Amino acid sequence: MYIYRKRGIVGPNWKTPFIGPFLESVNPDFEKYYAKWTSGPLSxxxxxxxxxxxxxxxDxxxxIFNAPAYVKPCVVDIAYKLLRPQNWVFLDGKAHVDYRKGLNGLFTRQALESYLPGQEEVFDHYFDAFIQTSKKNGMKPVPWMPDFRELLCAVSCRTFVGHYMTEAAVKKIADDFYLITAALELVNFPIIxxxxxxxxxxxxxxMVLDEFAKCSAKSKVRMAAGGEPNCILDRWVVQMIASEKYRERLAAGVAPExxxxxxxxxxxxxxFEISMTLLTFLFASQDATSSACTWMFQIMxxxxxFLDKIREEQLAVRxxxxxxxxxxxxxxxxTYTRAIVKETLRYRPPVIMVPYMVKKDFKLSEDYTVPKGSMVIPTTYMxxxxxxAYPNPESFDPDRWITGDAEKQTKNWLVxxxxxxxxxxxxxAQLNLMALIGKASLEVDWKHEITPLSEKIKVFATIFPQVRTVPFLA
Ligand code: HEM
Incomplete structure (x- = not known):
C-alpha cells in the first residue's frame, strides 16, 4: 500500500510495519526535516x-494552502479530545468562513489599540520581575525560557480576557501549557x-477551558452593565449584546434601516463556546510567540x-x-523595530510545517496525485x-525590509x-512582538553567550535555539 501511494516521489523504499518512523519522530530533528525538504519538491x-x-x-x-476544496487543516486525533470536537477550528468550508468572519472584529485596528494598555502593564510587571531575579542570582546567567513563556502567556491572557483571570490562574496556565503542546505534537499515541x-x-x-468559561461569565455581567471593553472577550460580548438588541428591535417591528x-x-x-475559541487562540499563539520571542531576544x-538602533527608534517615537x-x-x-520582527520571523519562522488532511484525491503536480486520506504538509521554511526572494537567506539582515525588496516578496511570506x-x-502577533522588544530595549539589558549551537534549531512543535539558557536579564 505504501509503495503504491508513494509512486514516483522521494521517500524510503519500505516502512517499518505499523509504526513507520514513529520512534525517530518522537524526538524530531531539524536536520532530518531539512534533509527531507531538500530531497525533492515532494517527498x-x-x-x-x-x-x-x-x-x-x-509553489x-x-x-496546498489555497486548496480548501481538497484539503483541510489536519490535527492529531488527540486534538479533538483536548480542544473538543465541536470547536470552531475543526469547521470546514462555508461554516469555517462564516465563523471566522464573526471573529474578525476582535482584531481590527481599533480593537488592537484598546488591548495595548493591558499588554504594557504586563510587560512592566515582568521586566521588574526579571530584574529582581537577576539581582537575586547575583547577576549570574539564568535560564530564561520558562520566565519568558510565562510572560507571553500572561500577555495573551490579558489580551484575551483582561483582568477577569487571577494572577494565580495565569501562572498555572503558563506552567501547564507545555503539557498541552506535548500532547498535541504531530507524533503521539492516538489514545489517552x-x-x-x-x-x-x-x-x-x-483546566484552561474552565478558567476561560469563568471569565466569559464575568465579562457578560460587566459588559451588560455598560463597562468599558478592554480585551478580546469584552469586545466579543459587546458585539453579542449589540446584535441581540438589533434582533429585539426588528422583532418589535422597527424598520431594518x-x-x-x-x-x-x-x-x-x-x-463554553467562547472558552473553546479562546483556547484555540492561546494554543495558536503561545508556542509560536514564545519561539519568535526567544529567537528575537537572543539574536538582539x-x-x-541592531539593538542599539531599536533603542534609538524607540526614544524617537516617544x-x-x-x-x-x-x-x-x-x-x-x-520602521526599524518592525524590520527586526519581520526578519526574525523570516530567519527563524516559528511554524515550519502546517499539516493538512487530503479530503479527496488532490492532483498536486502533472505526475503526482496525493491520495485521499493522506496527510500533506506544506513547509514554510524553504x-x-x-x-x-531573500538574497543571502542564512544571514540575519533587517535592512532587507527597509532598503531591500523583502517587503515585495509576498508570495514567499508564508510565516x-x-x-x-x-x-x-x-x-x-507582530505588533505585540514590536511592542515587547521596543519596551524591553528601553527598560532592560540582557546578555547571551554565543556558542556554536546558538542558532542551531531544536524542534518542539515550533522551533527554538538548541541551547535555551539565554543568560541573563538585568
Ligand atoms: C509569531 C506568532 C504566530 C505565528 C508564526 C503564527 C502562525 C500561524 C500559521 C502558520 C497558521 C496556519 C495558517 C494556515 O493554515 O494557512 C496559523 C493559524 C492560526 N493562528 Fe497563528 N501564528 C502566530 C500567532 C497567533 C496569535 C497571537 C493568534 C491569536 C490571537 C493566532 C491565531 C491563529 C488562529 C486562530 C489560526 C487558525 C485560523 C484558521 O484555521 O482559520 N496566531 N498561525
Whole structure:
C-alpha cells in the first residue's frame, strides 16, 4: 500500500510495519526535516497508518494552502479530545468562513489599540520581575525560557480576557501549557492512557477551558452593565449584546434601516463556546510567540548594533520620553523595530510545517496525485529561505525590509500561512512582538553567550535555539 501511494516521489523504499518512523519522530530533528525538504519538491513518509506527503517548494506549499476544496487543516486525533470536537477550528468550508468572519472584529485596528494598555502593564510587571531575579542570582546567567513563556502567556491572557483571570490562574496556565503542546505534537499515541503525555495534556486543557468559561461569565455581567471593553472577550460580548438588541428591535417591528444594525451580527455564544475559541487562540499563539520571542531576544543580544538602533527608534517615537505609554501611532512609526520582527520571523519562522488532511484525491503536480486520506504538509521554511526572494537567506539582515525588496516578496511570506486558514492573529502577533522588544530595549539589558549551537534549531512543535539558557536579564 505504501509503495503504491508513494509512486514516483522521494521517500524510503519500505516502512517499518505499523509504526513507520514513529520512534525517530518522537524526538524530531531539524536536520532530518531539512534533509527531507531538500530531497525533492515532494517527498513522503509513513507514520502509523498515515501516509504523509511533504511539500517543500513555495509553489507547492501555496497550492496546498489555497486548496480548501481538497484539503483541510489536519490535527492529531488527540486534538479533538483536548480542544473538543465541536470547536470552531475543526469547521470546514462555508461554516469555517462564516465563523471566522464573526471573529474578525476582535482584531481590527481599533480593537488592537484598546488591548495595548493591558499588554504594557504586563510587560512592566515582568521586566521588574526579571530584574529582581537577576539581582537575586547575583547577576549570574539564568535560564530564561520558562520566565519568558510565562510572560507571553500572561500577555495573551490579558489580551484575551483582561483582568477577569487571577494572577494565580495565569501562572498555572503558563506552567501547564507545555503539557498541552506535548500532547498535541504531530507524533503521539492516538489514545489517552492515564499518566501519559496525552492524559496530562487533556487535564491541562480542561483546566484552561474552565478558567476561560469563568471569565466569559464575568465579562457578560460587566459588559451588560455598560463597562468599558478592554480585551478580546469584552469586545466579543459587546458585539453579542449589540446584535441581540438589533434582533429585539426588528422583532418589535422597527424598520431594518432604523434598527441600528451592528457591523457584525452575531448569535449568542455560550461561555463554553467562547472558552473553546479562546483556547484555540492561546494554543495558536503561545508556542509560536514564545519561539519568535526567544529567537528575537537572543539574536538582539548577539548583535548589539541592531539593538542599539531599536533603542534609538524607540526614544524617537516617544519624543525622547522613555515613559510615554504605547499607542498604535507609535507602533506605525517603528520602521526599524518592525524590520527586526519581520526578519526574525523570516530567519527563524516559528511554524515550519502546517499539516493538512487530503479530503479527496488532490492532483498536486502533472505526475503526482496525493491520495485521499493522506496527510500533506506544506513547509514554510524553504520559501522563507529562498535565495531568489531573500538574497543571502542564512544571514540575519533587517535592512532587507527597509532598503531591500523583502517587503515585495509576498508570495514567499508564508510565516502566517495563506488561504482561508491564514493566521487570524498575524497583525496582533507582530505588533505585540514590536511592542515587547521596543519596551524591553528601553527598560532592560540582557546578555547571551554565543556558542556554536546558538542558532542551531531544536524542534518542539515550533522551533527554538538548541541551547535555551539565554543568560541573563538585568
Ligand atoms: C509569531 C506568532 C504566530 C505565528 C508564526 C503564527 C502562525 C500561524 C500559521 C502558520 C497558521 C496556519 C495558517 C494556515 O493554515 O494557512 C496559523 C493559524 C492560526 N493562528 Fe497563528 N501564528 C502566530 C500567532 C497567533 C496569535 C497571537 C493568534 C491569536 C490571537 C493566532 C491565531 C491563529 C488562529 C486562530 C489560526 C487558525 C485560523 C484558521 O484555521 O482559520 N496566531 N498561525
Amino acid at each position: 513522503c513518509v509513513s507514520v502509523f497508518h498515515k501516509f504523509v506527503v511533504i511539500a517543500s517548494t513555495r 507547492y506549499a501555496r497550492k 492512557i492515564p499518566f501519559t503525555r496525552t492524559w496530562y495534556g487533556k487535564k491541562a486543557a480542561d 432604523d434598527a441600528g444594525k451592528p457591523d457584525i451580527v452575531l448569535r449568542e455564544f455560550t461561555d 543580544a548577539d548583535r548589539p548594533e 519624543d525622547g520620553d522613555r515613559n510615554a505609554r504605547m499607542t498604535l501611532d507609535m507602533l506605525d512609526k517603528m 520559501a522563507l529561505h529562498d535565495p531568489e 502566517f500561512g495563506t488561504g482561508p486558514h491564514y493566521c487570524l492573529g498575524q497583525q496582533y
